[in-house]
Amino acid sequence: MLQKVSCPSLISLLLLGFLVSVSHVAALSEDGVRPYVVERGNRRSLVVTEDGEISSAEISAGTKGPYHIQFITLEPDSLLLPVLLHADMVFYVHTGNGKLRWTDGGKEMKRMNLRRGDVCRLPAGSVFCVQSNLDPEREKMRIHAIFSNTDEGIYDPSIGAYSSINDLVLGFDGKILNAAFKVPEEVLEEIASAPKPPPVVHAVTEGGKDDSLYDIGNKHKKTKETKTFNILDADPDFENCNGWSLTVDKWSLKSLRDSNIGIFMVHLTKGSMMGPHWNPMATEIAVVLHGQGMIRVVCPGTANESECKNMRFKVKEGDVFAVSRFHPMAQMSFNNDSFVFMGFSSSTKRNHPQFLTGKSSILRMVDRSILAVSFSVTNTTMDQLLNAQEDALILDCTSCAEEEDEKMKGEIEKEKQEEEATMREEEREREEEEEEEEEREREEEEREEEERERDEEEARKRGGEKRRKEEEEKREQEES
Ligand SMILES: *[C@@H]1O[C@H](CO)[C@@H](O)[C@H](O)[C@H]1NC(C)=O
Numbered sequence: 001m002l003q004k005v006s007c008p009s010l011i012s013l014l015l016l017g018f019l020v021s022v023s024h025v026a027a028l029s030e031d032g033v034r035p036y037v038v039e040r041g042n043r044r045s046l047v048v049t050e051d052g053e054i055s056s057a058e059i060s061a062g063t064k065g066p067y068h069i070q071f072i073t074l075e076p077d078s079l080l081l082p083v084l085l086h087a088d089m090v091f092y093v094h095t096g097n098g099k100l101r102w103t104d105g106g107k108e109m110k111r112m113n114l115r116r117g118d119v120c121r122l123p124a125g126s127v128f129c130v131q132s133n134l135d136p137e138r139e140k141m142r143i144h145a146i147f148s149n150t151d152e153g154i155y156d157p158s159i160g161a162y163s164s165i166n167d168l169v170l171g172f173d174g175k176i177l178n179a180a181f182k183v184p185e186e187v188l189e190e191i192a193s194a195p196k197p198p199p200v201v202h203a204v205t206e207g208g209k210d211d212s213l214y215d216i217g218n219k220h221k222k223t224k225e226t227k228t229f230n231i232l233d234a235d236p237d238f239e240n241c242n243g244w245s246l247t248v249d250k251w252s253l254k255s256l257r258d259s260n261i262g263i264f265m266v267h268l269t270k271g272s273m274m275g276p277h278w279n280p281m282a283t284e285i286a287v288v289l290h291g292q293g294m295i296r297v298v299c300p301g302t303a304n305e306s307e308c309k310n311m312r313f314k315v316k317e318g319d320v321f322a323v324s325r326f327h328p329m330a331q332m333s334f335n336n337d338s339f340v341f342m343g344f345s346s347s348t349k350r351n352h353p354q355f356l357t358g359k360s361s362i363l364r365m366v367d368r369s370i371l372a373v374s375f376s377v378t379n380t381t382m383d384q385l386l387n388a389q390e391d392a393l394i395l396d397c398t399s400c401a402e403e404e405d406e407k408m409k410g411e412i413e414k415e416k417q418e419e420e421a422t423m424r425e426e427e428r429e430r431e432e433e434e435e436e437e438e439e440r441e442r443e444e445e446e447r448e449e450e451e452r453e454r455d456e457e458e459a460r461k462r463g464g465e466k467r468r469k470e471e472e473e474k475r476e477q478e479e480s
Pocket residue numbers: 304305306307
């Protein structure tokens with residue numbers, strides 16, 4: 001009987017994570033940085049030129065990670081110079097449009113027009129470059145990419161994401177290059193002594209002849225046009241007046257077939273919530289595209305409290321946040337704005353998010369009387385809990401984010417006060433220790449003083465003794 005109940009008991013723990021408000025703080029780590037969020041301002045800047053920028057975020061979720069995300073921004077009519085991919089790359093075009101050219105396996109050059117909403121994957125070993133269009137609105141081209149060079153979608157920093165094509169060539173000495181390319185030394189010298197261009201430059205094509213870039217000296221090879229998948233054109237998996245969501249993975253999108261990375265997008269209208277759910281197979285790494293939102297994450301199980309805490313945090317446009325598998329979460333929009341995020345899910349197995357509430361609730365699948373025991377309530381209460389919500393997945397949640405925000409601020413304030421109290425306590429202990437130390441030193445000095453006095457006394461005594469002895473001897477001599 002006990003065993004039978006123990007399974008839904010855990011489920012009740014997960015649900016209670018959302019009900020109980022006295023939970024742990026937004027899990028600030030020692031340096032004050034929330035571990036599962038990389039704020040826009042904390043990204044690492046990799047490239048800054050007047051033609052574009054590249055920044056990165058490394059993010060872990062629980063024990064999994066790091067996941068490596070790059071944000072590539074191209075000014076209109078700019079070019080990301082060709083690089084060799086060391087990792088699987090899946091990316092999303094957030095704004096602007098342009099062209100992608102790539103080769104995998106060196107058989108042929110492929111070509112693709114890119115626009116907002118496009119999702120694309122390039123396998124490790126591809127050489128690729130991206131050029132932004134000079135569009136009338138002069139919109140920048142923004143790409144969000146994830147790189148993974150392990151089966152789990154994790155990034156191995158020792159290999160890196162990619163390397164520039166000229167580094168690959170110029171790593172060899174003149175002699176080897178000379179033999180390999182069979183060109184006069186002057187040519188190689190010119191190439192070797194030329195300044196290294198930044199990774200992003202002004203587009204090299206002139207007057208809209210956009211095919212010139214790759215096809216110079218290559219005219220007999222035709223580039224092959226490939227069609228992209230556009231997430232904004234696709235039908236959502238789910239949609240109601242509170243928002244919509246869409247997931248694509250290797251099972252639903254052919255171009256992701258050999259990859260362990262999927263893409264998802266969630267659009268919450270004002271005052272809504274992606275209902276409490278967890279991913280049994282996937283870790284989610286999300287990027288906020290629009291607005292602000294509150295994320296509530298419940299720690300599953302109680303294995304180690306110091307490693308796993310219930311968290312709530314606020315995210316805004318450009319922030320990256322990660323949630324591990326099995327961690328129940330809910331994302332909420334504020335009443336004054338919609339909240340949109342896209343992200344990457346890393347999974348080798350098929351993932352079906354499991355929801356706690358509504359029509360598709362996993363709780364509705366568990367025998368009601370067992371559930372009643374695991375929550376220690378009556379059947380009737382359990383019915384009331386489960387039957388009221390007719391909506392599924394994305395729910396109305398007016399002022400939920402605002403309330404979470406208030407709670408988070410309270411928790412941060414409390415944590416700060418506790419930290420200050422701890423610091424004051426430590427300060428007091430240090431002072432006490434110093435006093436004790438002084439006391440010990442004083443005692444030590446006193447003891448030394450006493451010893452010195454005792455020694456002197458003895459010396460004096462010994463001196464007297466000696467004199468007495470000498471006098472005695474003298475007397476004896478005189479007598480004899
Ligand atoms: C819990 O995690 C902390 C931090 O990683 C570790 O120091 C501690 O030993 C762990 N406790 C148990 C009971 O595993």
